[in-house]
Amino acid sequence: MNFDADPQDEAFRTEVRRFIAALSPEIVRGKPLGYTHSRPEREAWIRALNAQGWLVPHWSRAWGGRDWTAMRRHILHDETCAAGCPEVDRIATDLVGPIIQAFGSAAQQRRYLPGILSGTEFWCQGFSEPQAGSDLSLVGTVARREGERYIVSGRKLWTTQAHLADLMFALVRVKIGNELQQGLSFLLVDMRAGGISTRPVLTLDGGHHVNEVLLEEVSVPRENLIGAEGQGWTYVRALLESERSSAAGIPHTKRDLRRLEEFASSELRHGRTMMDDPVFRAKLEQLRDELHALEFLHLRVLSATERGPRAEALGCVLKFRGAQAYQRVSELMLETLGERSIEYVPDSQRSADEAGVAAAYLFRRSATIAAGTTEIQKNMIAALALEL
Amino acid sequence: MRAAVHRYCADQCGFEARRDRTASRDGDAVAAQSRLHWQAFANMGWLGAALPPDVGGSGGSVLESAILFEELGRAIVREPLLPCIALAAQVIDKGGTAEQREKLLQPLVRGELLVALMHAEARAANGGRDSITAERCDATATYTLTGHKSVVPGGADVSLLLVSVPWPETPDLDGANGEARRNIFIVDAQADGVIRRDFPTLDGMRASEIVLRNVRVDESSLLGEWGQAGEALRYATEHAMLASCAEMVGAMDGLLWLTRDYLRQRRQYGVALSSLQALQHQLADLFAELELSRSMLYRGLSAFVGEEKATRSAAVAAAKTYIGRSGRRLGEAAIQLHGGMGMADEYKAGHYFKRLLTLAVLLGGLEPHQQ
The missing domain is CATH 2.40.110.10 (Butyryl-CoA Dehydrogenase, subunit A, domain 2)
Structure with a gap:
């Protein structure tokens, strides 16, 4: 493995910066902390990235993949995040897209992948349910087989961006006659189908990020099944790995560290700036070092040169420590602003970074819960790396 | 007093009512409800609990404030008792002339004046x-x-x-x-x-x-x-800091048991989450945070009523910083232990957590005190 500075990488970084600078300001205009880009803003950005061939470098070549090095992928994400570009639909590009390529039929690939590339179809992930959180074996959504269709009923919870999504990939349990299958199945569901209703679940920051999705006798064609009935877990395993590395949020933490430094340089406490307070400086340096380590861990995971269970455990370390660093930077922002952080500003009214500090802090408590809790990551490390 | 406050909060300031009022867009209805609560606080003697009898108070000290605010914290009561009763009223009591005390504090104790x-x-x-x-x-x-x-x-x-x-x-x-x-x-x-x-x-x-x-x-x-207002200001600020410490301890206490009960009823992987040792240990850590915070509150209270000024200020500042930090840690951990439920704004845990965060940064924040 070689992560030495490569002149080609630096040239690529410059190229990315030029590309962003050339885009219309509507797409990349710097947004304040905690700002959630609208769907049209995200669609425009997805189209621009795809036209440049940079949307899905990690996909297979047939669908636009580029065989990039880990460093290159990292640079792209780092730069777009630093510039405040909108988020692409990672649920589509990083989670369901690769699964459809690996396990979907040719017809499914032709039906679903172009919509991801053009940004016209957004996805949501229907895994968690009221009773099935960490333990997905408790999924109770039932897909009753009736001829060439499944009739799906159940309740999904904590579903990120379900209110924006056109399609859902769901874990369900197939029922044939009176028999409920043991294994889970992986089903693609059109969010506009009859019988689907979505209710917002507001989070601590007051924002609408997640939903409850009620499925009542939703009719889904059998051709929407990925792979074989009862084999869903096999496909999901691969997906969870890539979910872990994108959930680590390292480029975001890096960007926010710069914001934190700006706050700390202007906030006065006891007659001096926070930056001049040695206790605060020590906390900042500690976080910066953690982030350096995480960044290289991320490169190791992305480059996938290390193999085996122990290497898989690296992704778990990346996920939980990365999420903690992402929380940590917002904790330090909160400490820096002091009592001025307690104003609650609805996200539609946040014009300055300051106004989003408390909301960011609150919402990020979910970083160590969603996409596999810290406790689950530690269980996996114990099993995979420590062989316990 | 503790039992009376607890009973009123449990009956009249329940969580569902708090949640609905927080989400309500009908400002007038919420204000009317607040006036009713405030009048009830006055009738029960809470507003004058730490004020002397000559202005209509019951002659209590910071200890009565601590009892009152611990229960308010447990119920996450959303009325401005801390700024008005624990802070401003104490400023007037300690710094006002006889005439000003009478003119301002009597209506304040009766619930007719907020400062x-x-x-x-x-x-x-x-x-x-x-x-x-x-x-x-x-x-x-x-x-x-x-x-x-x-x-x-x-x-x-x-x-x-x-x-x-x-x-x-x-x-x-x-x-x-x-x-x-x-x-x-x-x-x-x-x-x-x-x-x-x-x-x-x-x-x-x-x-x-x-x-x-x-x-x-x-x-x-x-x-x-x-x-000459410096001394009254300092006294009242320290009184309010201790009241806010007590409120944080009450909120921490409420949140700890809420979390324990949630882990008892939530089942994953075929067992109650409360049976998992890793989670039991996390709860044990939170219990330690709670009881150390309570101890720090007692230390601050004891210094405030007894010792001389310099030690007193240091002990109060230390209590505020310690409990603020500890409350935030307990809140963060409680949200984590609740999983997704902890993130839902309609659930009680988050309301405790956000009250703890707010109290932690008011009246001297999380950074080390440098008095």
Whole structure:
């Protein structure tokens, strides 16, 4: 493995910066902390990235993949995040897209992948349910087989961006006659189908990020099944790995560290700036070092040169420590602003970074819960790396 | 007293009511409800619990405040008791003349008058100097107040403001009792030049940003004697810090048991989460946070009623910092242990957490105190 500075990488970084600078300001205009880009803003950005061939470098070549090095992928994400570009639909590009390529039929690939590339179809992930959180074996959504269709009923919870999504990939349990299958199945569901209703679940920051999705006798064609009935877990395993590395949020933490430094340089406490307070400086340096380590861990995971269970455990370390660093930077922002952080500003009214500090802090408590809790990551490390 | 407060909070200030009022867009209905609660607080003697009998209080001390606020914390009561009762009322009691105490505190104890303190703060935009100043005009014997305060809890609910300003402007010039000289002016919240922006706070309550633009007051508006407000201000601030410590302890206590009960009923992988040792240990850590915080509160209370000034201030500041930090840690861990439920704004855990966060940064924040 070689992560030495490569002149080609630096040239690529410059190229990315030029590309962003050339885009219309509507797409990349710097947004304040905690700002959630609208769907049209995200669609425009997805189209621009795809036209440049940079949307899905990690996909297979047939669908636009580029065989990039880990460093290159990292640079792209780092730069777009630093510039405040909108988020692409990672649920589509990083989670369901690769699964459809690996396990979907040719017809499914032709039906679903172009919509991801053009940004016209957004996805949501229907895994968690009221009773099935960490333990997905408790999924109770039932897909009753009736001829060439499944009739799906159940309740999904904590579903990120379900209110924006056109399609859902769901874990369900197939029922044939009176028999409920043991294994889970992986089903693609059109969010506009009859019988689907979505209710917002507001989070601590007051924002609408997640939903409850009620499925009542939703009719889904059998051709929407990925792979074989009862084999869903096999496909999901691969997906969870890539979910872990994108959930680590390292480029975001890096960007926010710069914001934190700006706050700390202007906030006065006891007659001096926070930056001049040695206790605060020590906390900042500690976080910066953690982030350096995480960044290289991320490169190791992305480059996938290390193999085996122990290497898989690296992704778990990346996920939980990365999420903690992402929380940590917002904790330090909160400490820096002091009592001025307690104003609650609805996200539609946040014009300055300051106004989003408390909301960011609150919402990020979910970083160590969603996409596999810290406790689950530690269980996996114990099993995979420590062989316990 | 503890039992009475607990009973009223449980019956009248339940979580569902809090949640609905926080989410409500009907400001008038919420305000009417608040007035009813406030009148009930007055009738039960809470407003005068830590005030002497000559102004209608029950003669209690900071200990009565601690009992009251611990129960308020457990119930996450969303009325401005802390800024009005634990802080402003104490300023008036300690710093006011006999006449001012009678005129202001009696209606306050009866629930007819709400007061908040607007204390000058050092601001970067102001070259690090205090942000509120008073200028005297000898000819008319009036003062002109000018300045800005970004967070005044309770500011939206009160009819009088106590404006604390340094006097004279050189902060290192000490008064007779070793305190930096300060003056406090009693200002009508509706007076010309008082510009208020109310905003919701994280914990579902309200605070205000207040600008004073050439607000004219006469000599009778000065609280107590000229230049002597420093001691009253410090005493009241420490009283309020301890009350907020007690409220945090109450909230921590409520949140710990809520979390324990959730882990008992939540089942994953075929077992109750509470049976998993890793999670039991996390709960044990939270219990340690709670009981160390409670101990730190007791230490602060004991120093406040007994010891001399220097030790007292240090003990109170230490309690506030310690419990604030500990409360945030407990809150963060409790959300984590709840999983997705912890993130849902309609669930109680988050309301405890956000109240803890707010209390932690008010009245001296999370950073080490440097008094």
